[in-house]
Amino acid sequence: MRAPLCLLLLVAHAVDMRPLNRRKKQVGTGLGGNCTGCVICSEENGCSTCQQRLFLFIRREGIRQYGKCVHDCPAGYFGVRGQEVNRCKKCGATCESCFSQDFCIQCKRRFYLYKGKCLPTCPPGTTAQQSTRECQEECELSPWGSWSPCTHNGKTCGSAWGLETRVREAGQPGREEAATCQVLSESRKCPIRRPCPGERNPSRKKGQRERRPRKDRKLDGRRAGRPRPAPT
Numbered sequence: 001m002r003a004p005l006c007l008l009l010l011v012a013h014a015v016d017m018r019p020l021n022r023r024k025k026q027v028g029t030g031l032g033g034n035c036t037g038c039v040i041c042s043e044e045n046g047c048s049t050c051q052q053r054l055f056l057f058i059r060r061e062g063i064r065q066y067g068k069c070v071h072d073c074p075a076g077y078f079g080v081r082g083q084e085v086n087r088c089k090k091c092g093a094t095c096e097s098c099f100s101q102d103f104c105i106q107c108k109r110r111f112y113l114y115k116g117k118c119l120p121t122c123p124p125g126t127t128a129q130q131s132t133r134e135c136q137e138e139c140e141l142s143p144w145g146s147w148s149p150c151t152h153n154g155k156t157c158g159s160a161w162g163l164e165t166r167v168r169e170a171g172q173p174g175r176e177e178a179a180t181c182q183v184l185s186e187s188r189k190c191p192i193r194r195p196c197p198g199e200r201n202p203s204r205k206k207g208q209r210e211r212r213p214r215k216d217r218k219l220d221g222r223r224a225g226r227p228r229p230a231p232t
Contacts, residue, residue, distance in 0.1 A: 048067055075097050150162040150164045155196070161189050164188060
């Protein structure tokens with residue numbers, strides 16, 4: 001009697017374990033929703049295999065770790081696609097975000113980004129930009145160019161004060177980084193004293209009559225004072 005009873009208990013225990021094993025392999029919600037997008041998941045450790053095109057992100061808390069399937073790896077991690085599992089791997093110690101293990105996109109505090117690397121100080125020939133935390137190539141200034149035509153409201157004629165501008169380019173000849181250098185410019189006031197087409201004198205006010213030379217006015221006055229000859 002004891003042997004059949006023991007066999008019966010073993011069969012009953014195996015039947016009770018089947019739902020538990022099935023629950024570990026099926027996709028479910030799990031603790032904290034960690035099983036979303038999973039192929040294989042457990043309530044204790046979350047996902048261990050993700051659906052296609054998703055990345056497996058392992059979150060560690062003390063000695064425990066939880067797997068989660070994500071579309072994009074979080075900040076501080078980058079995605080690596082594999083034949084069986086796509087994983088999120090951690091960036092370097094000085095990277096805030098990265099494209100790969102060897103190419104940083106943004107650096108942590110006290111570090112400057114230079115060609116994908118996070119450095120404590122910028123190398124020679126570069127300047128540290130505090131706003132972006134990047135090392136920018138130093139630029140060589142070219143001579144000032146010629147002044148542009150004096151214009152006022154887009155016109156180069158009339159009678160007004162306008163502006164003329166000149167520029168100087170900054171860059172390193174033969175380097176690709178030259179495109180990131182600034183173009184400096186300066187402007188100054190300039191007088192415009194050139195009549196526009198259809199205007200006689202831009203300095204003469206509207207409605208003001210043109211003044212003739214003084215000699216002509218005196219000659220006209222003498223002619224006006226002479227008596228007119230009597231008709232014959």
